[in-house]
Every structure is written in C-alpha cells, then in structure tokens.
Amino acid sequence: MPERTAARSTGHRRSARTELVWRLLREALDERAAAAGRSSLEVVDAGGGTGNFAVPIAELGHRVTVVDASPDSLAALERRAAEARVSDRIRALQGDAASLPDLVGRESADLVLCHSVLEFVDEPAAVLSAVAAVLRPEAPLSVLAANRHAVVLAKAVSGHVAEAQAALVDPAGRWGAADPVPRRFTLDELRDLLGVAGFRTAAAHGIRVFADLVPGALTDDPAGFDALLELEATAAEHPAFRALAGQLHVLARNG
Template identity: 45%
Template sequence: MPARTAAVWAALDPLVGAGSPLRVLDVGGGSGMFAVPLARLGHDVTVVDPSADALATLRRRADTAGAGARVHAVQGDGDLLHEVLPVTDDGAGTSDSGYDVALCHYVLEVVDDPAVTLREIARALRPGGQVSIATVNRAGAVLARAVAGHPVEALALLEDRDPAPGRARPARRRFTPADLLALVEGAGLRPGTWRGVSVVADLLESTSGADPRAVRALELALAEASPYRDIATGLHVLAARP
C-alpha cells in the first residue's frame, strides 16, 4: 500500500486483517482504492458514490482483481444513504443487520452537510460497528500553499476563507482535529485517537532514492505523535457506534 495511506491501513488492519468476512460500507469510495483490497481479503464491500464513471472504474478494477462478486456498486449520495441502502431500522438506529465497518475517506470536504452524512453512516452501522474517517487537515493545507509560494492563499486557509473566491465550484472544506472530533461526537459516535495521514510521505516519495519501506516506517512512527501529526496532509480517526 502507498506510504501516504499507511496510517489508515494500520488502523484498519486489526479490524479487517483476520477473522470472519465483514460487511463493509465505503461511502464515496469511487474507483475502489480501499474497496478492492478489502474485497480481496474476503470482505463483502458496498460502495456508494454519486459518480457513474467512478463506479464503472470500480467494477473493472474489482473484476480484474478477481473480487467482482464481493464488490457492490450503488450510485447515490452519502447524505441520503437511507434512500439507496436496504438498512433495517429498529426505531433508534439500525439493527444488528447493519454494516460492521464503514469508510468515509475524503468525503466530508465536498458533501452538502458533513454532519448529516456522518449521521447517515452511523445509522447504517450495527451496534459496535466502526467507521474510518479521513479528511483534509487545515494545518497541512496552509503549510502546503505557503511552501508552494502562495502566502495569500495560505492565510485564507488559515482563516477558514475560500482561497480562490469567485470560482464556480465551492471550496473544499478543511478540518482541524477539533472540528473532526466534534462532527464525530455529534453523529453519536465514539472517536478513538486521531492520527495524521501523510505527515511526510508526499515529500519523501518525491525524493529520488527514498526507500519506500523506510518512508512507510517513518510515516507510521509520526502518525500519532505531536507536533508531527498536527501538520499532516490529512487527518484520520476510527469511531465506533455505541
């Protein structure tokens, strides 16, 4: 797996690496970067994504990997999961027939309402199920724009303003750790320890001669250590449905 996602896979490995096949929901999983490897491990993965093109790529990738029978593509939006998933509701959330694991990777930046999307995902989990959430880290975005020579854009991101106002497409959200944890708790989920995603991997992978194994080892060592995780490109947390 790429070093830039090493922290996410390290968190998921205890859940998906051994034992019985799981029911996995991948919201916004598009072309299957996580869904296909999980299906190859024997898990049953449902990918919900609004893009028909991304889902077509998912289907081709899953078939090529020999995991097509365990990957299910559903076109739909994360904030409307109840309209596209056959989820049983017991009146206070889902019953034990819900998903064991859900993925929500780099989705909260672009949905209409991140809080609604997380509530929908929480509702789709079985009691005790867990969701893996990854988002863009505001601090990492600020530093990236500054290092690239764009101080005005960096300041706008720091102040949570659109770095390019006037464009037709709205700006992607960026989150602080506190923002992310507040969203998770607001959805009725219990968050674990947050970690940084791609603390140094993007920088080191562009360096000629960098040993990928060493980059991965360093990435894992920094993922839960401040101040390094605080300036990572992304944030990640595992959260459980009580």
C-alpha cells in the first residue's frame, strides 16, 4: 500500500506541474484550428524528447513532428506513440532547434512548442528566429522556460543562502559552477527575445507557483489536488505570484 500511495503522489505532482500548461495548449490548439478552418493541425515540438506533450496532442488528432538531438529520447517517443496508437500522427526527427527550417520546412507549422529549450541552447535568439521561420503567419508559439527569480527563492528557503545570492546577481541566473542550467530568464527578458525574433506576446503565465512547495499529502487527496490546480491557475496570471513561479509560460504570435 505505501508503494502505491507514493506512486500516486508522484503522478499527481507531475500532473500539477504540467496541467496548467496543457490547459493553455488545448486553448491555443482550439483557437488555431478554428482560425485555420481545419480540425487537424501541423504541430512542431522542438526539443520534445520522449513526447510528454506530443503524444497527448496527437491523441487529439493533430500531426506532431518532434525534433530532438537525443536518439534515445526519440526512440522512447516512438515506443510511447506506439503504445498510445498514434504512431501515424507522430514524426521523430533528430536535430537541433536552430535547424528547424531545414528539417520541417518554412511556414509549415500551425503551432510550435519550445519547452525547456532556451535555457540550454547556445543561442536562444537563433532558435527563436528558426521557430519564426517554420510558423505560418499568425500561428502561435508556446515557450516554457526556467524563471530566474524562482531559483533564488528556492535556494534561500532550502538554506543555501550563498547560492541564492549568486543566482540573484548572476547575469544568467546561475547559482554556481555546478548549476546544470546554463541560464534562466525573467519575463521581460523572454519578451525581449521574442520581440527581436518578430513575435508579439499574447499571454504570459507563471507555472509551478505552488506545486513544488505543498506537502505531498495534499496531492493524495483528489479534492486537495483539484484545489491546488485551481490555485495554480488563478495565481498564474497574478504578476506578484508569476514572478515566483518555477517556470514562465509565454504564448506568442508569429508576425
């Protein structure tokens, strides 16, 4: 019984971290489908790895191309797609995000996901320019990136005050040489990057404002879990709480 409870708690925590992003993506997909007059869209997931979002999007009937540099992740994606019976709607391509125009073609995508990518690539601006090239006019981009302010708070409350101070003053928001994340962003920095690439920000949300902080027992209770999701959704649009979220989510429009 304890093992089953722990597994359920882990699953709930994972959902609490991603459910709001999924809700926002569903809305973006529905809006784009209505605007395009098509029920099936062409979606590109840059750095989509094992398909955490790609497979559910394919289950909605859309066609998804996942571009990732890791062959192991793409192999796992293909197995996952087969298990979900959506292999015919999933395409796996090995490559980097900056090469998107050569891999998928220009103005070929109705939606691009760029989740947890800009923190790790050598040139975030080049990646966003590549994304702009593959999106059709007025098509949306979903960006998810690590929030600079959140790591300062997380380090401080865990007692690593020196690392919190380092992250606070470091231009890239890093807490030290051992930090596995090359850079983190403020919302203004993300908006500036997107603007240079020709995007205009349509909406911005804070993701994981509370999900990483609440006691695990809360997610074992369905009512508590639902309440947490609603709290996350409400806080996501509040500037004060958005500034403390673990990740920032931006929906932007091409052109």
